[in-house]
Amino acid sequence: MSSGISIRHDIVPQLEQLLGPEAVFVSDLQRYSIDGVLPTAVARPGSAEQIPALLKIANEQNWTVVSFGGGTRQQVGQTIERIDIVLSTERLDKIENYDPGDLTIAVQSGARVDSVSTACAQHRQLLALEAPAGATIGGALAANESGPLRAGFGAPRDFCIGVNFVTGDGVKGRGGGRVVKNVAGYDLMKLMIGSFGTLGVIVSANFKLFPLAQQTATFITEFDSVAQAIQVRDWLLRSPLAPISAELINPTASEYLTNRAPRDPDSWAPEAPSQQKKRWMLALRFAGSDRLLARCRKELAFASPRDLTEAEQMAFWRAVAGFEATAIERHRNGMIFHVSAPLAESQNVIEAAQGAATDYNFVASTIARVTVGTLVIAFLPLAVDPPGATQFASAASHFRSRLSRGASAVVMRCPLEAKPQFDLWGSTPSDIALMRKIKRAFDPNNILNRGRFLVE
Amino acid sequence: MFSFGIASKLKKIVGRDSVLDRAEDLMLYEYDGSLARGMPNFVVFPQNTEQVSAIMKLACSEQLSVIPRGAGTGLSGGAIARRGGIVLSLARMNRILEIDVANLRATVQPGVVNLDLSAALAPQGFYFAPDPSSQKACTIGGNVAENSGGPHTLVSGVTVNHVTGIEVVLPDGRIAQLGSKSANAAGYDLPGVFVGSEGTFGIATAITVKICRLPESVATLLSIYDDVQDAANTVVALTTEGITPAAIEMLDGWTLRAVEAYVHAGYPLDSAAVLLIELEGLREAVDEQAEIVSAVCRRAGAREVRRAKDENERQLLWKGRKTAFGAIGRVSPSYYVQDGVIPRTRVPETLRKIEEVGKKHSLTIGNIFHAGDGNLHPLILFDARDEQQTRRTLEAGREILEFCISVGGSITGEHGVGMEKQDLMSSLFSDSELEVMARLRKCFNPDSVLNPQKLLPSIRTCRETVMPGHASLDAPVASGAELR
Numbered sequence A: 001m002s003s004g005i006s007i008r009h010d011i012v013p014q015l016e017q018l019l020g021p022e023a024v025f026v027s028d029l030q031r032y033s034i035d036g037v038l039p040t041a042v043a044r045p046g047s048a049e050q051i052p053a054l055l056k057i058a059n060e061q062n063w064t065v066v067s068f069g070g071g072t073r074q075q076v077g078q079t080i081e082r083i084d085i086v087l088s089t090e091r092l093d094k095i096e097n098y099d100p101g102d103l104t105i106a107v108q109s110g111a112r113v114d115s116v117s118t119a120c121a122q123h124r125q126l127l128a129l130e131a132p133a134g135a136t137i138g139g140a141l142a143a144n145e146s147g148p149l150r151a152g153f154g155a156p157r158d159f160c161i162g163v164n165f166v167t168g169d170g171v172k173g174r175g176g177g178r179v180v181k182n183v184a185g186y187d188l189m190k191l192m193i194g195s196f197g198t199l200g201v202i203v204s205a206n207f208k209l210f211p212l213a214q215q216t217a218t219f220i221t222e223f224d225s226v227a228q229a230i231q232v233r234d235w236l237l238r239s240p241l242a243p244i245s246a247e248l249i250n251p252t253a254s255e256y257l258t259n260r261a262p263r264d265p266d267s268w269a270p271e272a273p274s275q276q277k278k279r280w281m282l283a284l285r286f287a288g289s290d291r292l293l294a295r296c297r298k299e300l301a302f303a304s305p306r307d308l309t310e311a312e313q314m315a316f317w318r319a320v321a322g323f324e325a326t327a328i329e330r331h332r333n334g335m336i337f338h339v340s341a342p343l344a345e346s347q348n349v350i351e352a353a354q355g356a357a358t359d360y361n362f363v364a365s366t367i368a369r370v371t372v373g374t375l376v377i378a379f380l381p382l383a384v385d386p387p388g389a390t391q392f393a394s395a396a397s398h399f400r401s402r403l404s405r406g407a408s409a410v411v412m413r414c415p416l417e418a419k420p421q422f423d424l425w426g427s428t429p430s431d432i433a434l435m436r437k438i439k440r441a442f443d444p445n446n447i448l449n450r451g452r453f454l455v456e
Numbered sequence B: 001m002f003s004f005g006i007a008s009k010l011k012k013i014v015g016r017d018s019v020l021d022r023a024e025d026l027m028l029y030e031y032d033g034s035l036a037r038g039m040p041n042f043v044v045f046p047q048n049t050e051q052v053s054a055i056m057k058l059a060c061s062e063q064l065s066v067i068p069r070g071a072g073t074g075l076s077g078g079a080i081a082r083r084g085g086i087v088l089s090l091a092r093m094n095r096i097l098e099i100d101v102a103n104l105r106a107t108v109q110p111g112v113v114n115l116d117l118s119a120a121l122a123p124q125g126f127y128f129a130p131d132p133s134s135q136k137a138c139t140i141g142g143n144v145a146e147n148s149g150g151p152h153t154l155v156s157g158v159t160v161n162h163v164t165g166i167e168v169v170l171p172d173g174r175i176a177q178l179g180s181k182s183a184n185a186a187g188y189d190l191p192g193v194f195v196g197s198e199g200t201f202g203i204a205t206a207i208t209v210k211i212c213r214l215p216e217s218v219a220t221l222l223s224i225y226d227d228v229q230d231a232a233n234t235v236v237a238l239t240t241e242g243i244t245p246a247a248i249e250m251l252d253g254w255t256l257r258a259v260e261a262y263v264h265a266g267y268p269l270d271s272a273a274v275l276l277i278e279l280e281g282l283r284e285a286v287d288e289q290a291e292i293v294s295a296v297c298r299r300a301g302a303r304e305v306r307r308a309k310d311e312n313e314r315q316l317l318w319k320g321r322k323t324a325f326g327a328i329g330r331v332s333p334s335y336y337v338q339d340g341v342i343p344r345t346r347v348p349e350t351l352r353k354i355e356e357v358g359k360k361h362s363l364t365i366g367n368i369f370h371a372g373d374g375n376l377h378p379l380i381l382f383d384a385r386d387e388q389q390t391r392r393t394l395e396a397g398r399e400i401l402e403f404c405i406s407v408g409g410s411i412t413g414e415h416g417v418g419m420e421k422q423d424l425m426s427s428l429f430s431d432s433e434l435e436v437m438a439r440l441r442k443c444f445n446p447d448s449v450l451n452p453q454k455l456l457p458s459i460r461t462c463r464e465t466v467m468p469g470h471a472s473l474d475a476p477v478a479s480g481a482e483l484r
Helices: A008-019 A050-061 A115-122 A137-142 A190-193 A226-238 A251-258 A290-298 A312-319 A325-329 A344-359 A389-401 A416-421 A432-443 B002-014 B022-030 B049-062 B114-124 B139-146 B190-195 B228-240 B253-263 B282-297 B312-320 B324-331 B344-360 B387-406 B422-427 B431-444 B458-465 B471-477
Strands: A041-043 A065-068 A085-088 A096-100 A105-108 A160-167 A172-176 A198-206 A215-224 A247-251 A280-285 A336-338 A364-370 A374-382 A408-413 B040-043 B066-069 B086-091 B096-100 B103-107 B163-169 B175-181 B204-210 B219-226 B248-254 B273-281 B304-307 B334-337 B365-368 B379-381
Touching: A008 A041, A008 A050, A050 A085, A050 A160, A065 A198, A065 B228, A096 A115, A105 A115, A115 A137, A115 B228, A137 A198, A137 A389, A160 A190, A172 A190, A172 B431, A190 A198, A190 B190, A190 B431, A198 B190, A215 A226, A215 A290, A226 A247, A226 A280, A226 A344, A247 A251, A247 A312, A247 B114, A280 A290, A280 A312, A290 B282, A312 A325, A325 A336, A325 A364, A325 A374, A336 A344, A336 A389, A344 A364, A344 A374, A344 A389, A389 A408, A389 A416, A432 B175, A432 B190, A432 B431, B002 B040, B002 B049, B022 B040, B049 B066, B049 B163, B049 B204, B096 B114, B103 B163, B114 B139, B139 B204, B139 B344, B163 B190, B175 B190, B219 B282, B219 B312, B228 B248, B228 B273, B228 B282, B228 B344, B248 B253, B248 B312, B248 B471, B253 B273, B253 B312, B253 B324, B253 B365, B273 B282, B273 B312, B282 B304, B312 B324, B324 B334, B324 B379, B334 B387, B344 B365, B344 B387, B379 B387, B387 B422, B422 B431
Parallel strands: A041 A085, A065 A085, B040 B086, B066 B086
Antiparallel strands: A096 A105, A105 A198, A160 A172, A160 A198, A215 A280, A247 A280, A247 A364, A336 A374, A336 A408, A364 A374, B096 B103, B103 B204, B163 B175, B163 B204, B219 B273, B219 B304, B248 B273, B248 B365, B334 B379, B365 B379
């Protein structure tokens, strides 16, 4: 899709002319290196209005552009060969409009998810967007982030009600608006969410908010096998209970929730493997009044759950949300999958991961969002006889071969050396030919994140 | 004759009894639920995906437009054959293909009636959440096309929140799969962007939807007001108090009197407005919330708050709401329903504005709407035989929608743009924003064979859809596509 020869020595003067010299820099680029590739220049527009002009020139000159928020997901996808411009949204960090009475908020894409959440919490409202620490609104949407609250509040596609973006050739696009119900025009929010910056640069977005729960309760039940835990999950799906979080945590993953202190990187060793057999954990969180929580406790009594105290709850859910980060902190060479599969396949996915991991000298640590059907699975290399680059590829393909056609297993992170060995995105049940057409329509010269995504 | 040849080709694909081409039969397909009309040249009733694909291929080679149609209950003219062509009715593709409780999914053909799916799910304790007022007639294919809502979408979301997989036939006849039974599929969210495309991207031939558990307990409250502004303020108060009922519906005094005369739902005839508020969930939560909501209503000035004492009374209250449009049909020769959306805090001032617009144009406007999410359905009464009154009606509708835009709202919450609100799209979106939408449509429907001249403003669409060989088919419907 790439075409023409770019004249790259012009990049910096042209950007400076367009954005002002204070918005362009060429030193201290290490912060923006992606898979070891350094950009030629970093542009930090101070106004959203500058982005269309910037992308128009880039498109004409065939300069490749990577939009950059908090940098928390830049390692996703195939290595981008050449980065002419990193377009940082860090200066576009304003809350444009927040009317608590309407339970909606409009935010620029460079605002941090955590700071927007804090602003909402001050009004006892919840932005249900969960993302890695440091992530921005634009980045979290581009990466379709979700966390334990997805069971209760849905994914970004369910609560993002509007998006403003600029296409690869500098045309301003918009989907939705600021009201919670709206079918005017095509639903471009859905297209931008999860597109990993390949269709446009997100400039701002609007969200529906939820009232913050007055109180929550978390119940932990433990099981000797995944099958037992899944039975309780199946019971739950048919019961009238509606947890806001429901996570099945495998024995090795629980290791990363109880002890966050980094030990030797690249080695997995349970605290005391011989002493105590770790069990499968099903963690359920409910929100509501005393009476409602008492009812939930009663319904669950057959599984003899452990009730977490308020302080324990906070720490526990923070640890669950941070599982991926903790695993990678301890194991630089870990491989992380985001899996989405039909609900009835949960056990199969968990077992397939375990099987594939063991065969290729990994340990599979899994947190499954069991009422949604999404899973975070970390393949953690064993310290003894660690897997080589091709073994990452083999493990992934072995794992994927055991999933149904409707499932997806995307590698969100793996060692750089392993990346060229395999397809990080895996197969998709959705039509690739249409995806390619959309990519060409929104980014005709393929300047956005060139080479990163599955449609190329 | 040209069209005779096409008719026999269509009959070869779908069978002799599945093609209509005589004027008296076609006339029935000139309308949908909107004010628009347009005469098709053919109506076909495919029974499976392969037939839909073959029809699309034929239409492409003959350069005929294809207009997909569900039950024809749409309110924005989405199913109108603007320029003639083939109306492709999905009415006979009405099988529920699979109910998969283990995965909390059902897969249906597009012609399955919305309420029939919920009825089929009920014995197992499940239902399909989107509940448009026309749910006794409208199809799930139509719900997908329009991204339909309904009263209960306040808590459970609109159609797009409940669709994870769609098999579609693209305008060139190719069959493509978008998504699956999984919550996400790797790559772009194609089912997400397809829902709400109003039949301009492709024809959904199999739809996989989420199914939801029937709530353990439901409470329906009727909050009665002497001043419509108090009702509006209650909506704001409930939102700010952080209570999310399953539904908050509002009927003003004029509308509820018209409804009561027809349905005898038990609405108080002397009130200025009522709110119909529903709470769902565990018994404990519903009982507690019902008390909180009643208190909020009274604080905001409700004269009385009643709770439906049994399922029968509950159904009756809802019957009043859901058959309201039918009730209005008895008191006025024609009516024009709008579908504006406003931020919820703007309900009180918007009601004042609607009253003002009615006075200005000497028109009666009833108000019935999904108050909880700010989705208004003002009903403008008029007599379609009175040309001048019709013009004032359209003008009043436009003024109301322009007001919605001015307070940060939208021109449609659930009925779609269709051909009715096409030109208002330019008030809501800039040229470049519309261009980006047109680019997306071209990815699916490059020659606008499928549902031409819908959704995007007409000037843009005309330019895009000029195709040689259409003139002869265009001529007879050119004036028929105007508003009645």
